[in-house]
Amino acid sequence: MCIRRFLGLGMKMWPLRFRFLDPGPLVDQDLQLIQPESRFIDDVLAACRHPKTLSDAPEMARVTRQGLLQFLESAPMGLHRGELSRGKIPSYHFWMRLTGPDAPVKIAGGIGLRISNSNNVKFYIGHLGYNVYPPARGRHLAERACRLLFPLARKHGLKTLWITANPDNLASRRTCQRLGAIYVDTVAVPPTHELHARGESQKCRYRVEL
Numbered sequence: 429m430c431i432r433r434f435l436g437l438g439m440k441m442w443p444l445r446f447r448f449l450d451p452g453p454l455v456d457q458d459l460q461l462i463q464p465e466s467r468f469i470d471d472v473l474a475a476c477r478h479p480k481t482l483s484d485a486p487e488m489a490r491v492t493r494q495g496l497l498q499f500l501e502s503a504p505m506g507l508h509r510g511e512l513s514r515g516k517i518p519s520y521h522f523w524m525r526l527t528g529p530d531a532p533v534k535i536a537g538g539i540g541l542r543i544s545n546s547n548n549v550k551f552y553i554g555h556l557g558y559n560v561y562p563p564a565r566g567r568h569l570a571e572r573a574c575r576l577l578f579p580l581a582r583k584h585g586l587k588t589l590w591i592t593a594n595p596d597n598l599a600s601r602r603t604c605q606r607l608g609a610i611y612v613d614t615v616a617v618p619p620t621h622e623l624h625a626r627g628e629s630q631k632c633r634y635r636v637e638l
Contacts, residue, residue: 446509448507449583459525459569459572461522461523461524464538466500468535471533471534472491473491475534475537475561478532478561480562483562519541519542520540520577524560537560539559539574540556540558541556542555550590551615551631552615554591556574558574558600558603565599578638581638586638587638588636590634590635604636607636609635612635614630615631
């Protein structure tokens, strides 16, 4: 089921205070951003179990089928309506699909767009969050995926996007630079923040003007 049909059939599921929009086709040559669905789970797991993922990013290799099913349950078609009581923000989620004949994996990673200008977004989690599996790295997929989502962000009235990165995540910081993002500062993550519990104590903040 495409997002357009889902939006037409299921809007009563979502809070009236937020309306998801049809992003239209999200394609850049061999890269396609697709809505997460159960039929792609085997492709995601194949990327997670790839030898380069196992060796270079073992935390990504720990993804399970059950975890992916739980994600799909919480964000049908990649649309998460947010949970105000838990500080969860309305967001879109897409999987990066590679269609070229030389694709090392079918699903190369994922990207999310959060629709909010809260301090949590501006200082810690950012509007855009992405991951690329090791066998698909070196193709500037994160940068290309971000650019595909800029028009959707504009549709929601966002004129400035914030991207945050761990200080030692040089690949993510280079992505910000290629996007033309401006480095603003590095901030400490509060001990009470969920990111701190995952071992992320600092965030470099980058600003992109749309």
